[in-house]
Amino acid sequence: MATNTIIEEKKESAFESSLKSNDTEEQIDIWFYRPIGYQIALFCAKVGITPNPVTIVSIFFGVAAGILFYYQELWINVIGMLLLVFANSLDSADGQLARLTNNKSRLGRILDGAAGDFWFISIHIAICLRSQNEGWSALIWVPGVVAGLSHVVQSAMADYYRNVHLFFIKGTSGSELDNSRDLQREYDQLSWSKNFGMKLVARTYLNYTNLQESFSPHLQKLLALVRERFPNGLPQELVRDFRAQNKPLMKYTNILQFNTRVLFLFLWLFIDQAWIYFMFDIFILNPILIYMCVSQEKVSRHFYQQLTHPSENKYANI
Structure with a gap:
């Protein structure tokens, strides 16, 4: 037994x-x-x-x-x-x-x-x-493309914020958080004549990472600061506090990922109104994306201020 x-x-x-x-x-x-x-x-x-x-x-x-x-x-x-x-x-x-x-x-x-x-x-x-085929004009491609672009940004930012959270609670070994500066160096070392395939992939991924960083300026300042100040790992007190404030935001990253959108996609298919999926992506998921980004930036500003004004807070001796 x-x-x-x-x-x-x-x-x-x-x-x-x-x-x-x-x-x-x-x-x-x-x-x-x-x-x-x-x-x-x-x-x-x-x-x-x-x-x-x-x-x-x-x-x-x-x-x-x-x-x-x-x-x-x-x-x-x-x-x-x-x-x-x-x-x-x-x-x-x-x-x-x-x-x-x-x-x-x-x-x-x-x-x-x-x-x-x-x-x-x-x-x-x-x-x-x-x-x-159901009688819609070619204009249906407009919401189709807008929803597609929205999906790219939604997925990119949800994935990014998940990896930021993992970086703070597990460190570099537990996350897949990249930054454009390191990726740019790797990209520049590749040759179009000798490494065409890898350079094309690297360019695509660099653009993807630039997109993520452009939507999170305050988070970029915080990440740059903690990487500079704590190269050997974050203090447990900071990890604990960041986790407590950031964990509630993870539910929004989950909503913007696969499961929620697919459950609703299946619903629209069952009632033979697949076009509604585009409206759902644009008018429901995009506001959630905006709220998620604004909330994450608020958390990032808070911890950046805590770390840059140590005389006013509990991280003074870190």
């Missing part, structure tokens, strides 16, 4: 080690996607499959799902929904596999971020074409 308990505890510990952090995980992920992803990750580790091929396979399933949303037959849409769920399970598995096998890479992070973009490009194109 005791042996079985120990085995179960080890399995639970191994599963938890495959997660980023309970602070940033959604309940749907913990209950559904992460357990499935964990089993896929264990299988891949056993047969020697690395994370990047898993990510690439997820792109094919996600794009296929989007194509199936073009059709008005509900049963075809349901197949697309199942494919999209499986694609996200694979997307969960690649990160869990990377953490379990300690096989993390910059390329893997770029692929992981690009996977969702490919899925939703396919979905947006399919909905636009579907709407035209």
